[in-house]
Amino acid sequence: xxxxxxxxxxxxxxxxxxxxxxxxxxxxxxxxxxxxxxxxxxxxxxxxxxxxxxxxxxxxxxxxxxxxxxxxxxxxxxxxxxxxxxxxxxxxxxxxxxxxxxxxxxxxxxxxxxxx
Amino acid sequence: xxxxxxxxxxxxxxxxxxxxxxxxxxxxxxxxxxxxxxxxxxxxxxxxxxxxxxxxxxxxxxxxxxxxxxxxxxxxxxxxxxxxxxxxxxxxxxxxxxxxxxxxxxxxxxxxxxx
Numbered sequence: 001x002x003x004x005x006x007x008x009x010x011x012x013x014x015x016x017x018x019x020x021x022x023x024x025x026x027x028x029x030x031x032x033x034x035x036x037x038x039x040x041x042x043x044x045x046x047x048x049x050x051x052x053x054x055x056x057x058x059x060x061x062x063x064x065x066x067x068x069x070x071x072x073x074x075x076x077x078x079x080x081x082x083x084x085x086x087x088x089x090x091x092x093x094x095x096x097x098x099x100x101x102x103x104x105x106x107x108x109x110x111x112x113x114x115x116x
Numbered sequence: 117x118x119x120x121x122x123x124x125x126x127x128x129x130x131x132x133x134x135x136x137x138x139x140x141x142x143x144x145x146x147x148x149x150x151x152x153x154x155x156x157x158x159x160x161x162x163x164x165x166x167x168x169x170x171x172x173x174x175x176x177x178x179x180x181x182x183x184x185x186x187x188x189x190x191x192x193x194x195x196x197x198x199x200x201x202x203x204x205x206x207x208x209x210x211x212x213x214x215x216x217x218x219x220x221x222x223x224x225x226x227x228x229x230x231x
Contacts, residue, residue, distance in 0.1 A: 034220065043206060044159075044222040089159065091220075102147065102164040102172055104220075109158065 002027045004092050006107035013080055013114055021075040021110045023090035028068050031095040035064050035075050038087045038109070047088075048075070052095060080114045087111050118143045120223035122207050128229045129197055137192045137226050139207030146212040148190035149174070149220070150182065152203040159206070165190055166212070197230045204228075 003026045013019055023033070032051045036044040048057045048064040050073070056065040063076040073090060087109045094103050120141045129135055141148065149164035151174075161174030165184040179201055181193040190209075194201060207223040 036222075043224045044208075044220075046219055046221065049219045091159075102149065102166050103174060104149065104161055104164075105175075106151075106159040 002030075002092060002094055002103075002105045004090060004105050004107040006088075006090060006110050008110060009108065010111040011113070013112075015080060015082060015114055015116050017080050017114075018076070018078050019080055019112070021077070021088050021112070023073040023075070023107055025071045025073075025092045025105075027094065028071050029095045030068060031093040031101050033064075033066055033073050033093070034091050035062075035073075036089045036091065038089060040086075044089065077112075080112075082114050082116055084114050085112055118221070120207055120209055120221050122205075122223040122226050124226060125224065126227050128231065130231055131198055132196050135194050135197060135228075137194075137205060137207075137228070139190045139192065139223060140188050141190075141207075141209040141221070142188065143209060143211070143221065144187065145209035145221075146187070148184065148207065148209045150180070150190070150192050151206045151208065152176065152201075153206065153225075154203050162192070162205075197228075199230050202228060202230050 005024050007022045034049045035047040038044050050057050050066045061078040066073045089109045091104050091106045123138045146167045150162040151159045153159045160176045162180050163182040165171045205226045208220040210220045
């Protein structure tokens with residue numbers, strides 16, 4: 001069974017810092033990995049989607065990398081801002097053929113606080 | 117506006133009283149899924165559907181039913197709700213083709229309390 005772990009569980013940084021969030025998964029047979037942001041009391045917003053054949057994806061100040069063989073992904077946030085404060089979740093989709101692609105496993109998330 | 121909608125957003129009910137949470141998407145996505153989010157347990161998948169009339173169990177399907185009679189709708193049914201189904205529920209959808217295949221779009225959530 002796929003297990004997804006995110007480290008650290010919480011992170012507090014001053015505005016302007018560059019930071020890295022980590023996501024690890026136990027089964028390297030994945031279809032893709034997706035990073036989300038969740039604001040308190042709200043739904044999830046997709047940040048970046050990395051297909052299993054890709055090494056990284058970038059969107060603005062965000063860069064996500066994927067190392068399938070080692071079961072790791074990182075989300076890099078450059079020049080952090082107070083508006084980046086949220087919970088960041090990674091989710092892994094298995095690759096076992098057929099309708100298994102429909103199964104998605106989430107990490108517990110990293111609570112990020114960026115203070116002015 | 118492209119979106120996933122859920123209704124109701126908040127619901128308080130009593131044990132055993134059947135309820136349905138609706139989910140609808142206007143993006144013509146093939147894939148839809150339900151999740152529950154609980155403190156300390158994170159998000160867990162309940163059921164998913166790859167297309168009309170095709171549904172599969174996620175990690176925590178017990179106590180739930182789903183149906184996919186139309187592409188845009190994927191209701192979650194609790195035949196006999198129990199207090200341990202008190203949770204925040206999310207519906208999501210995604211396309212199954214192209215470079216954005218399986219990029220999920222989430223609804224706003226339904227907070228369910230079963231007393």
